[in-house]
Amino acid sequence: MTRLIDNSYGKSEVRLTKIVRSGSRHTLLELIVRVMLGGAFDRLYTEGDNSLCIPTDTMKNTVFALAKKNDFASPEEFGRILVHHFLDRFDHVAWAEASIRESLWARIPVAGTPHEFAFTSGGSDCRTAVVRRERGGELELSGGLEGLAVLKSSGSAFEGFLKDEYTTLPEAGDRIFATSIDALWRYLPGVAKELSGVRAGASLGSASRAVDFGALFAEARSTILEIFATHDSRSVQQTIFAIGEALLERLPSIASVDLAMPNQHRLLVNLAPFGLDNPNEIFVATSEPFGLIKGSVARG
Amino acid sequence: MTRLIDNSYGKSEVRLTKIVRSGSRHTLLELIVRVMLGGAFDRLYTEGDNSLCIPTDTMKNTVFALAKKNDFASPEEFGRILVHHFLDRFDHVAWAEASIRESLWARIPVAGTPHEFAFTSGGSDCRTAVVRRERGGELELSGGLEGLAVLKSSGSAFEGFLKDEYTTLPEAGDRIFATSIDALWRYLPGVAKELSGVRAGASLGSASRAVDFGALFAEARSTILEIFATHDSRSVQQTIFAIGEALLERLPSIASVDLAMPNQHRLLVNLAPFGLDNPNEIFVATSEPFGLIKGSVARG
Amino acid sequence: MTRLIDNSYGKSEVRLTKIVRSGSRHTLLELIVRVMLGGAFDRLYTEGDNSLCIPTDTMKNTVFALAKKNDFASPEEFGRILVHHFLDRFDHVAWAEASIRESLWARIPVAGTPHEFAFTSGGSDCRTAVVRRERGGELELSGGLEGLAVLKSSGSAFEGFLKDEYTTLPEAGDRIFATSIDALWRYLPGVAKELSGVRAGASLGSASRAVDFGALFAEARSTILEIFATHDSRSVQQTIFAIGEALLERLPSIASVDLAMPNQHRLLVNLAPFGLDNPNEIFVATSEPFGLIKGSVARG
C-alpha cells in the first residue's frame, strides 16, 4: 500500500512587467512570480480526477489580471493580493504562497536628472518577497534581497580557528572578503495584519499603507552595505551577526532576518617560483568550492 | 536585544574526482560535495571567537583525505563516511549533513565493447544523495537523481479541470508532456542502520554491503523512465503518483520518495494566419513560465 | 562624418518542436533556430526608414510555417529551406544564414524495446548545422555537434614541452584528459549543390537525398568518441588532429572540420600534509581557468 503524504503545485517564473504612468513619468515594476498552492488536491494525484485542479495556466492568467486590477508598489503588497485571492476564491485551497523577485531598475541620469521613463540596472541583486497564508492563520510576510555582490580588500581577518589533522589554512590577519548576500526579513505580525486588512482591489495608496516597503527596502539595503563595509570582521559568521543586529536596530517593522553569505574565495597567488613576493596584491578568484555561511538573528 | 536563533555553515561545490584501478580497468567517480555543520558555534557569530570554528577549508581537505582513505562506490556511502567523521571527531558538532551530486559517466563503446578507462556523459541527470545525522539520532539516508529530461508526444491529456473567470486553457486530450524529473527517496531505517554499523575506514566491499546502492539507483532510474513512458497520464500530478507507487513497489529498501516535475510547456503554434492547420505537429518550446508539480509518496 | 560599415540582424532562440507521426510511432525534432540576414538595410539604421525591414517576428513565424510546410529530417535540410526562402522571397537580402542546434532525444527503452513516442536525453551534446548563402554564390553547408562531454583516466600524457621562467607545470606521463568537444564539419561543394537542387516545398524523402545527414552525424559522433578513447594522446592538440584525420577518412562527404576542445583540468590533490600519498587517485575538478585548444583539418 502506498499513499500521498505531501503535495503542492503552482506556476513558476511568471515574468510580469507593469508600467504605471503619472503624466510622462513612468514607474516600472518587473517581477518574477511563483505561486504555490496546497490543499484538497489528493484525488488529482491518486485518481487522475482533475475536477478540483486549478490549472497552472489559470494561475499565470490570474497574476496578470490581478496586476492590472490592483494598485501596488512592492512585491510584498502584490504577494498579499495573490495569496488572498486564491484563499478567498477556492475553499479547497488550504494554503497559498507567493514568492516574488523584483528586478532593481534605476532611472538613467541624463544631464544630472533621472529620466522619466528610461532605466538601467540598479544592482547585481534583486528584491524579494515571500508571502504565505494558511487558511485560518495569520499572513506570514517577508521581504529581502538576493545576490548583493560585495567585496572588501581590508578590514577582514580569520585567525584563532580550530586546527585538526586536516587543517592547512594559514591564519590571515588581513584578507579579501567577497560574497553575494542573500537576506530575508520577517515582518512583525502587526505589519502583516495591517496589510491584510486593506480591502482587496482597493488602492494601496501611500496614505493607507502601514509600512512603506520601498523605503524600508532601501534602508535595509544601505544598512547591509554599510555594515559590510565598516564592520571589522573576524569571520564571515561574525559579519552576518553584525548585519543582522543592525537591521533589527534600524528597521522597527521586522522581527527577524535570515542571512546567507557564500565565502567567494580570493586566494593569494604563490609568485615565489618567479622570484616575486606577493604582499596581498595578486589573488586568483575562484568560483568553487565556496564556504556557505548562514545565520538567523531575531529580537529578544 | 538581539539573539542568534539559527546558524549553520559548511563548504559547497567541492568537486572530487576519484579513480579506482583494477588492472587496466578504471572506475571513475566524480562527485560534487556539500558539507554543512550545526552545533555550538554561537560565539563565532556573536563574539568573533573562532576557537571552535572548523574552517570550511579544513572541510574541503577532509573530503579529499577521506576519499583517499576509504573505499566506497556510491554517494550514499561517502556521505555516511563524511557525516560520521565530523560527529565523531568534534564533540561540539550537533549535526552534520552531506549533500552529494554524482556525474553520470558511461563507458565509451569501442567496437561494441565498453572501454576500460574512457567515458562520456551517461545522461542529462546527476545521481544524488543526502546523508544527515543529529548527535544521538539515527542516520537519515536518501538517494536520488536530479534533472532527468524526458518528453512524450502522446499518452498525455489534461481535461476536466476546474474553470474560473481567469481560465483560458483549452482541454487537451493529447498533448506533449516534457519535464525534468527530480526524485529523492528515503531509505528504510534498517538500511541506514546497517550502513552506519560498517566500521569507519573499513572497506565497504560488496560482500559487506547491506544494499547495492548502484544497482538500486539503476533500477530506480529505469523505473522512472519506464513509468513516464507507459503511464497514460491525465495530469503531471497523476504521473508523479504513478512513478512514486512503482518506485515503492520495486525498491523494497526505500520508505518514501519525493518527486518534483516542472511542466516544460510545448505550446501549439497558431498557423491559421498562414492558411495552415496544425494537428499537433508544430509546437513552440518555452522555458518560462513553467508549472511546478510536487508530490511525496510513502508506504502504508 | 560617420557611416554604417556593417550590419545584420535576425531572430535567435526560436525553439521549434516538430512531431511527425507514422501510425503510433512518432519522430521528434527539437531545434533551436537562429536566422540572420544582411543586405540593403542601411536606411533602416541611418534614416529610421523601416520600409525594407523584415521584422524579426516575421522571421519567427516563417520558421514555424516552413517547418509545417516542408518535410525534413535534419538541421542541414531545414537550414537550407530557411536560407533559400529569404533569398528567393526578398531581392534586397544579400545573404542569409541559419544556425541550428538540435536536442539529442533517444527513445526510452521499455522491456528492451525503444518506445514509440517517449524520449529521454541522448547525450550532453547537441547536434548543429550552419547553412549560409550569399546571393549568386554556392550554398555553404556545415554540420556538427557541441558540448560532447568526455573523460579518459589514462592514455594521455603531456611531456617535453617548452619551459620558461614562468613554467611550473610538472611533466605528466599519465594524466586525466577531460573535455567538452565542439566539431563543425564543412560538406563538400557537391553535397551542398545536390541539396540546393531539391525543389522547394518538395518532400526530401530518403530516396531523393544526396546524403543521409542523420547517418553521417551518427558516424561522426561515434568516430569522435572512439578516437578520443583509443588515441594515445601526447597533447590535446595531437588528439584534435587525430580526430580530424579520422573524420575525413570515414566521412567522404566532408571537406574539412573545425574542432575545439577546452582542457577541463583535473588537478592532482596534494595529500602529503595528511600523511597520504596520491598515486593518481584523488583529483580536484576545476571549472576555470581552462585551456582552449582549437584546430582545423582539411583534405589535400
Added chain:
Amino acid sequence: MTRLIDNSYGKSEVRLTKIVRSGSRHTLLELIVRVMLGGAFDRLYTEGDNSLCIPTDTMKNTVFALAKKNDFASPEEFGRILVHHFLDRFDHVAWAEASIRESLWARIPVAGTPHEFAFTSGGSDCRTAVVRRERGGELELSGGLEGLAVLKSSGSAFEGFLKDEYTTLPEAGDRIFATSIDALWRYLPGVAKELSGVRAGASLGSASRAVDFGALFAEARSTILEIFATHDSRSVQQTIFAIGEALLERLPSIASVDLAMPNQHRLLVNLAPFGLDNPNEIFVATSEPFGLIKGSVARG
C-alpha cells in the same frame, strides 16, 4: 591526405584580482583574462612534438606574474603587456591576442562618502578589451562593454515595416524597448601606437598615458545610456546607429564601434478574456526568442 589548415590555443577564464594600495585607499581590479596564441605549432598537432608548446598553465602563471610586475589601470594596458610579452619572448609565436573582461566594482557609500576599500557591483555590464598583434603588424586595440541592461517604456516605436504572408506583428507607435548592450570600439592607430611605445615593465603613470582609458570608458558608457534614453527610436537598428554616431562624436580616440543589441521582448498581455483593457500597462517579459540586431559605425 589531410593537413592542419588552422590552429590556435590558449588559456581562458584566468580570474585575476589585483589590489593597489595608496595608504588606506585601495584600488581594486578584477579581470577575467583569455590569452590565445598562433604560430609555428603545427608539429604539436601533427607529430605530438611538444618542444615548441608553451603550456597553457605557463600562460596562466604569466598573467599573474606580469600583473605583479607591471603598473596598469585598464584592461587595454594589461592586454598590451600580455600581447607584447608573448611576441617578444617567443620567436615562433606569430600572433597573440588578449581578451579581457573587467568587473565593474563601485565604492560603497558610507555616510555619503565612498569607502576606501569596500565595493559593491557597479552595473550589470562588464568592461572589456581585446588586444591583438601579429608579428610585424600594428597593435590592434579595442575597448568596450558587455551586458549593459537598459529598458525604456516610451520613446520607442516600430512602424511602417515590410509585410509579407508571414507577418502578424501589429504596428506599434509606443512600445517597451528592453535590451542588453554590447559595444566594442576600435581605437585609432595613433592611440595603439603610443601605448605600444611605452617601455615594457615601466610604470604607465597618468603622466605618460596617451589616453586615460578609464575616463574614456566612463564617457562611452554614459553616452550609450544617455542616447538610449533620449533617442526617439523608430527601430532598434536606428538606435544602434544613433549610439554609434554619438560615440564617434564624443570620443576622438576611437575609429569605429561595433554594437549588438538583442531585442528582449516585452509582449502586451491580452486581458480581454477577463473583461479588462490593457492600454500598455501589463506585459509579459520573454527570454526567447529574441531579435538580434547588430551594426558597426565608423568615421568617414
